[in-house]
Amino acid sequence: MTHKEALDILSGLGISARKRWGQNFLCDESVVKQIVEAARISPGSSVLEIGPGIGAVTDKLVQTAAQTLAIEIDPVLAGYLNDRFSDNETCRILNRDFLDVQPSTVIENIGMPGTVISNLPYNQMTPIIYKLIEDYPDADTMVFMVEEDACDRIFASPSTKSYGALSVITSAYGKKEKLFNVPSNCFYPSPHTNSTVVRFSGNEGQRALVPGYVNFVREAMSLRRKTLLNVMNSNPDRVMNSEKTKAFLENRGFQITARAETLTASDFAELFELLRTDI
Incomplete structure (x- = not known):
């Protein structure tokens, strides 16, 4: 296209x-081909596409013979896609906001x-990724196109400006790769x-942590200037075990005044497991 x-x-x-939906339509066939190849789709497998737009990637997905559900928020484009792929039994179009599905x-x-x-879309990237990791933890592969600065947030390291809940939560899903610009x-x-096109490959051992994990990390990272202990104890609806948290920090060589932004994804996973009975 x-x-x-x-x-x-x-x-x-x-x-x-339409700017409100962050619509920028991919028009490069070679990029479309690379994206679909990166997804490692097998004939007959199930593929969820979010925001198909005018169907550049959808068209290639149909050619893989995968069972495809494309969810499009724009009613006009959804109608166009329904007409375009109406004769294909492996492709379904749903006119909905994915966040409500x-x-x-x-x-x-x-x-x-x-x-x-x-x-x-940049303005909805984070909630969409969180929803996917929470609702579809058994998906083997997720391939996303993201803006460059968003990519920095996904791959950021602890104690850096870009490091936050998105960095930690995406690591909980599995392996993360930057594929191409x-x-x-x-x-x-x-x-x-x-x-940048990025790929997440699911890790069964880590994905077992998903129930409740997203909210746990988001809360822990919500107040970057507070210590981890203060953040954990600031929610009146949640009773955190301060002694367990203190012991965790001390055992891993952290100061009691450590902030959440200094913990690695593995640290968060271990702390979550330790406190699960209190969450």
Whole structure:
């Protein structure tokens, strides 16, 4: 698909790209091919695509013979995709905001997805990733297109400016890889920054921690200037075991005044397990 083809589709539908939904449509066939190849899809497997837009990636997914559910928030584009893929029995289009879609709806359509693909809108990237990790922990592979600065947050190290809950929670899912960069001119309209395609590969041992883990990390990282102990004890609805937390910090060589941003993803996982009876 070229920029002109993308523009022609939108013009034919009587719409333009909408900023409120972060719409920048991928128009480079070689990038589309790389994304689908990175997802390592097998014929007959189940794929969840979030934000298919004008269907550049969806078209390639259909060619893999995978059972595909594409969830599109834009009603006009969802209608266009329904018409475009109406003759394909392996592809279903759902006009919904993904953040409002229950896992049961996805499972009713394609079963539990083994693969997730999305060109993530920057303004909704974090809640979408959190929801995916919480609701679909059994997915083997997740491939995302993210803006460059968002990529920095995903791969940040402890005690750095970009390090936060997103860095920790994505590590809990499994292995993270930066695959390749995508210039802004590969999209229509062109965004103000380049993008990066990343892949998460699920790790069974770590994913066992998912129930309750996302909220635990988000709360711990919510007040970066407070000590970990103070953050843990600041929620009146949750009784944290201070002695366990203190012992944890001391046993791993941390000061009692340590902030959450100094802990690694492994540290968070161990602390979560230690406090599970108190959470």
